[in-house]
Amino acid sequence: MNASDLTNNAKSLLQSIREGNTHILARSISLIENEAPAYSKILEALEGDYPSSIIGITGPPGSGKSTLVDGLVGQWVQQDKKVAVLCVDPSSPFHLGALLGDRIRMSEWYNHPQVFIRSLATRGSLGGLHPKIIEITDLLKAAEFDFIIVETVGVGQSEVEISGLADTTVVVLVPEAGDEIQTMKAGLMEIADIFVVNKCDRPDADRFIKHLQTIFDFNITGEQQEPIIVKTVASERKGLQELAEKILQHRKNINEEQKIVMLAEKAHRLIIQKRVQDIRKNELINKIRKAMLEPGFNIYEFIKRNF
């Protein structure tokens, strides 16, 4: 097959995806995940942007994210929207025990025609989302999903990446000891566009919310806006409608300039990805092995000379 055949194939594949062929969509995601030959042709054949909302949902394990996501999907399905859910699963051996239930992500929406659910393993990368998450969400945009939910466990660096990817980042917390929020979840605090306080029927919920607000009052730099806080009991489907509305509202408030900056951020990450891939680790090890034998080996000088 020559390059123009590949491009034509990519175009007809995207046409099928746009028409709702989820089988081909799932296979195309796999092609991208595995960096199959010519996967970049698919991406370069993407045309324009369907105005999907990307919603990042993160929070510590046990905060009820999966139930919340299922509830949100329900809200949007009722409104005849198409919804995709990407569950990013840190595939650390240490998670096997704790997250076994999550790993085979259960959802009542699996077979619904408006819903597409896919788990992505991060494959042992410490923290982080998924090396091809931008590309996969772009493909879901091409498939004309109205909402693309990226659900991730707030561990390691995934929370940093999710805020770079999502139009709206939702951080799910549960009422608990107040000291904890200030410290452990500092990374989560900074990326939240919307806080969900889930399991809000717990007795200390109001105290927790007050505490959450105090933290933001204390932010003397004044850079951060007052956070949007939504109370939910996801298991009883309470607060989900309000959450869906707040997400929509937040998304509407993103202006053109912010969109350009977000696109530049995305490009920035894709460029870094490309440049990092350029460095072959084995080659580097061999080069270093040789260079170390030279008298007066200096790593900065080595890099300046070779890269």
Added chain:
Amino acid sequence: MNASDLTNNAKSLLQSIREGNTHILARSISLIENEAPAYSKILEALEGDYPSSIIGITGPPGSGKSTLVDGLVGQWVQQDKKVAVLCVDPSSPFHLGALLGDRIRMSEWYNHPQVFIRSLATRGSLGGLHPKIIEITDLLKAAEFDFIIVETVGVGQSEVEISGLADTTVVVLVPEAGDEIQTMKAGLMEIADIFVVNKCDRPDADRFIKHLQTIFDFNITGEQQEPIIVKTVASERKGLQELAEKILQHRKNINEEQKIVMLAEKAHRLIIQKRVQDIRKNELINKIRKAMLEPGFNIYEFIKRNF
């Protein structure tokens, strides 16, 4: 000043640092931190490697890291060793309240001639150590410190980076609810060469340690070795001698091949750093702003063409 003058200056500056001039050492670190003109000349003038041990110490806030570090410094000062401590401080506005005590890092060792203590702010980067941490530790090696301790709060992605930098990574935990270890601190679990269970006089300490061991037994991949666990009560200086010994022992067991791989990892990170710096965000935003106006704008094609 021409290039050879700069190089000569860098060489005499390094000579002073080697002779123990901590004033010039501190100033040189500032030059590197601020990327002052010609800071790279200092790095390229480094010659050979003094066999310092870099020890990463991380763990959640409140685990008593600072007290533990002070105790370790004491152990090594007794043995006539030179010790440097770098405190990496996530300078998030949300930490102001929680970590105010840590921010002005107190230590009984501040004025000791064998000890050098320096705080580094991460300057709002979400998680992460410090953009110039490799360069700064290399300078401390040139200053012939026997031990370089990098102390960091286990929040965000700093724990990933510390394991790439340190010869030996020590994760400090405190006895607490067992479920927590499996989840919140998953990132920490994977990088530990040595676990310290501090505040080991708490009643549930033994149960906690058993639980910690269980997690590793459960690791069916078998890639990870049995962890070294050291019990301490840092505030009473208990267990510190054992910890110092285990660190030394771990460091001795690193073989030549592992050292080359570690050096390649370091080079890898420095190369990425260099390539990321190459991308000017403002230029990128302007390029994107223009490119978006073209019909059929495609970000993958845009990157392929421009980068």
